[in-house]
Amino acid sequence: MNISVCIATYRRPDRLRALLGDLLLQQRLPQEVIVVDNDVLRSAQIVVDDVCAAGDLPFVLRYAVEARKNIAVSRNTSVALAGGDWLAFIDDDERAPVHWLDTLAISAQRFSADGVLGPVQPLLPASAPAWLHRGQFYHWPRMKTGGIVPPNRLRFGNVMLRATTLRTQSPVFDPAYGLTGGEDGDLLARLALGGAQLIWCDEAMVSEPVEPARQSLRWLLLRSMRGGQDFARHKLAGRYGPIGSARRARLLGRALTQMMMAGLLALLCLPIGFHLAAHWLTKAAANLGKLSAFAGWHYREYA
Structure with missing residues (x-):
C-alpha cells in the first residue's frame, strides 16, 4: 500500500519533532510524510530541516506553509500535495507506536474498507486535578475492530482514507469550518452518507498528552x-x-x-x-x- 501521512501543524515544534521521530520507526513505513505549517512564522520548518539534515530518510518528507489561518485549508493543502493511494491523518501533538500505520493498513485490506479510524488515548498527567482523573473527560467511546463507525462517533486525529474516495469530495475539507473546527466530522459524514465504508480498528491506537491549558x-x-x-x-x-x-x-x-x-x-x-x-x-x-x-x-x- 502506497501511504502518505498528512500532518497539519500550528506552533507545536517539540510535539512535531517527537511525532516525526515516531514515523521514522514505523514497522510499515509511509512513502511520504506531508507537513503543512499553518504558522506564517514557519515555526515547524526548523524541525523539518533538522530531520532532513539527519540524512537517509526512509520516506519523502515534504514541507509547505499555508498562510491562511484555517485548519480546513491546511488539511486541503496536505491532500493536494499527497501522492499516496491512501492518506493517513494524525494530529501534530499525537504519538504513534511502531505498529500504528501497519495496523491501519492491515485492517483496511482485511475489511475492504474505504477508511479506518482508530482510538486516541489521552495522557493526563498525575498532577492534574483529581476530579479530571475521576471524570474520564478526555476519553472517547471505543468499538470492536471491523465495526462500521456510527455517524456520531466519526472524528479525526487517527484515520486513514482511500485517496480515490477522499477526492470525490470538493472541497475535501470545508473552509467554512476553518476557525471553528468540525471540518473533520463534516468530511467523514459526507463520505459515510455517500456510501463509503468507514470501519474501526481498536488496535491502531495513538496517544495524545492533555495540555495544561485543557485541564x-x-x-x-x-x-x-x-x-x-x-x-x-x-x-x-x-x-x-x-x-x-x-x-x-x-x-x-x-x-x-x-x-x-x-x-x-x-x-x-x-x-x-x-x-x-x-x-x-x-x-x-x-x-x-x-x-x-x-x-x-x-x-x-x-x-
Whole structure:
C-alpha cells in the first residue's frame, strides 16, 4: 500500500519533532510524510530541516506553509500535495507506536474498507486535578475492530482514507469550518452518507498528552459546546440524512429539554462529587451549542 501521512501543524515544534521521530520507526513505513505549517512564522520548518539534515530518510518528507489561518485549508493543502493511494491523518501533538500505520493498513485490506479510524488515548498527567482523573473527560467511546463507525462517533486525529474516495469530495475539507473546527466530522459524514465504508480498528491506537491549558472546567465546557454546535451544523446540513422542518423542530426541542435536565442533574450531583457535576455541565454545554447553531453563532476555537 502506497501511504502518505498528512500532518497539519500550528506552533507545536517539540510535539512535531517527537511525532516525526515516531514515523521514522514505523514497522510499515509511509512513502511520504506531508507537513503543512499553518504558522506564517514557519515555526515547524526548523524541525523539518533538522530531520532532513539527519540524512537517509526512509520516506519523502515534504514541507509547505499555508498562510491562511484555517485548519480546513491546511488539511486541503496536505491532500493536494499527497501522492499516496491512501492518506493517513494524525494530529501534530499525537504519538504513534511502531505498529500504528501497519495496523491501519492491515485492517483496511482485511475489511475492504474505504477508511479506518482508530482510538486516541489521552495522557493526563498525575498532577492534574483529581476530579479530571475521576471524570474520564478526555476519553472517547471505543468499538470492536471491523465495526462500521456510527455517524456520531466519526472524528479525526487517527484515520486513514482511500485517496480515490477522499477526492470525490470538493472541497475535501470545508473552509467554512476553518476557525471553528468540525471540518473533520463534516468530511467523514459526507463520505459515510455517500456510501463509503468507514470501519474501526481498536488496535491502531495513538496517544495524545492533555495540555495544561485543557485541564480546566472552562475548556471542557467550551469544547463540549463546540461539539454540540458541530453536531447541529452537520445535522442541519443534512450530513446524517434528509432534514425537514419536523426533524429540525425535534432537534431544537430535544436540545432545550436535555440542556435543562443536564443543568438540574449537575446541581443535584454537586454534593456527591465535582466530577459528576462537571459531567452533566458538559452535557448541558453541548446542548447549548446545538441551540446556538440554530441562531447561527459558532464558537471560533481556532481563531
